[in-house]
Amino acid sequence: MTKVFAGIDLGGTKIQSVVMRSRKIVGQERTPTPHTGVDDVTAAMAATVKAALAQAELAVADIVGVGIGSPGSIDQAKGTVARSPNVPGFEGSDPVPLGSKVSRKLGRTKVLIDNDVRVGMLGEWKRGAARPYHDVLGVFVGTGVGGGLVLEGSMRRGRGAAGEIGHTIVKDDGRTCSCGRPGHLESYAGRGRIEAHARELVTKGRKTDLFKIMEKRGRDRVTSGVIARALEHGDKLTIRLIDEAVWALGLALASAQNLLDLEAILIGGGLGDRLGQPFVQRIADAMQPQLFVPERAPVMLTTELGDLGGAVGAAVLAGG
Amino acid sequence: MTKVFAGIDLGGTKIQSVVMRSRKIVGQERTPTPHTGVDDVTAAMAATVKAALAQAELAVADIVGVGIGSPGSIDQAKGTVARSPNVPGFEGSDPVPLGSKVSRKLGRTKVLIDNDVRVGMLGEWKRGAARPYHDVLGVFVGTGVGGGLVLEGSMRRGRGAAGEIGHTIVKDDGRTCSCGRPGHLESYAGRGRIEAHARELVTKGRKTDLFKIMEKRGRDRVTSGVIARALEHGDKLTIRLIDEAVWALGLALASAQNLLDLEAILIGGGLGDRLGQPFVQRIADAMQPQLFVPERAPVMLTTELGDLGGAVGAAVLAGG
DSSP, X not given: OOOEEEEEEEOSSEEEEEEEETTEEEEEEEEEOOSSOHHHHHHHHHHHHHHHHHHTTOOGGGEEEEEEEESSEEETTTTEEEOOTTSTTOOSSSOBOHHHHHXXXXXXXXXXXXXXHHHHHHHHHHHSTTTTOSSEEEEEESSSEXXXXXXXXXXXXXXXXXXXXXXXXXXXXXXXXXXXXXXXXHHHHOHHHHHHHHHHHHHTTOOOSHHHHHHHTTOSSOOHHHHXXXXXXXXXHHHHXXXXXXXXXXXXXXXXXXXXXXXXXXXXXXHHHHHHHHHHHHHHHHHGGGOSSGGGOOEEEEOSSGGGHHHHHHHHHTTO | OOOEEEEEEEOSSEEEEEEEETTEEEEEEEEEOXXXXXXXXXXXXXXXXXXXXXXXXXXXXXXXXXXXEXXXXXXXXXXXXXXXXXXXXXXXXXXXOHHHHHHXXXXXXXXXXXXXXXXXXXXXXHHSTTTTOXXXXXXXXXXXXXXXXXXXXXXXXXXXTTTOGGGOBSSTTOSBOTTSOBSBHHHHHSHHHHHHHHHXXXXXXXXXXXXXXXXXXXXXXXXXXXXXHHHHTXXXXXXXXXXXXXXXXXXXXXXXXXXXXOSXXXXXXXXXXXXXXXXXXXXXHHHGGGOSSGGGOOEEEEOSSGGGHHHHXXXXXXXX
């Protein structure tokens, strides 16, 4: 019988699982991330895998490997997670043995964990839009801006922290990043910093419909969908903020391209996926005048797997 | 008998050759680059190799391989050079068969050619200061700012243009680079652009001893030695220009470090070597507050081979 793999994308707001057989998704399930600590989070993770298995008429005993993509500091060898500020129960500096906890709930199956962004890139590279390339940078524009770098056909890890394209300096003494330093790409292109800057500008008297749209949609934060809607409505402040995101992405990605001479750059993440091809084209246009070899620009890609990329990549990590 | 290799570093102002046996330099010779065309340049290249051989009581027949580092567009397979604006006779878009011309003058020995910066990095990586590392960026601060990138123990080429750290954008709409684009690292740290900017400031009425020192030394351009002397004299304009170079290097190298998580960064080139360890330390200090993983800064290195790095790297390219 063909081997079955599960992949779990653990995020601050949701848990997304997939079950894969013969490189195809045969089941998928999503649930909000519980706010009540590690045991409830791991229980919810196992429950989504079981629900995804049920869709394919499979059982826990059929799984040969489980992969997890998680934010925070990952110790792959020990299967632990620490310092993950957005996942309730995983915020502390004491490593949580996530791998063994999930394994125990899924028939003691082998569990592998890696960084969520790297796992998302693995999904798009092995099963998604980046398949044809062996030198490709994935830029995940979501709440923050993460990066996954594939060079010469292998995922670059460096000493564990490679890929942080979000922390490219685009403006000396510029807007403050989530990491506290000034002028990073993420300060301009991360959804979280875009929202924070919009709130600042509103307190300074700038007009915008962004927060009205947010409330109308019953949200308590400016989601990618809220930003997209505000752009469609021609909201001037939102247009300006996205112009700045495109500008910052153009600078940072042109510098990376000049250093690495990549074949392709993939734009994903919640905001990247929501704004899609027109956004990616604008970033390509912003990069173009800054490229040292303008006649060989990298191919610019949107994702194929969208918000399933992390879970699919996690299944790939497990061997699927 | 041990194999003998020759390496030639072809520059716009000088030709430097070395002869190596058992990984050691056994002869070296330097001559100004002739301004009288391809035949005189290749004759001078062969003459320096012969002079270096003579120092070790060796003859052309003893050489098993010759390597050349050259600026411009290199076709490694064909052994040709084109578009090398600073080397008389090699400026045009028609490729010059440099490899075969030099081979004919050196007993039809096998000749290999690569980009001068990549060859310089090869020298420091295989025979110099970067030996202990398998993830290291070499930054050559000379007339321009070149880069050689070793990742996972191999020299990164990309599609032929990898390593252009000098064309990292450090200031949007900043000072014009030699490539014509604004705000690149090279616009602030390249000796050529530093000189051009100093001349501009002088026409605007700024005072400096930089050009007096240049004339006193019988130079027609602001060499690295002239800059070093002006700094020692406390020349305010020069101090400011080097402050800006350090600032630009700090930003560009921190961004590269955040993306790649390198083990080490080597600072070389004419200006880098001349200003040496204190300059490298200043760059390290400028990078530090911008590093995403500040507790694991890259090791910062000066070169070991200095201006012999290119010729030694060329010999390594040939198999030496």
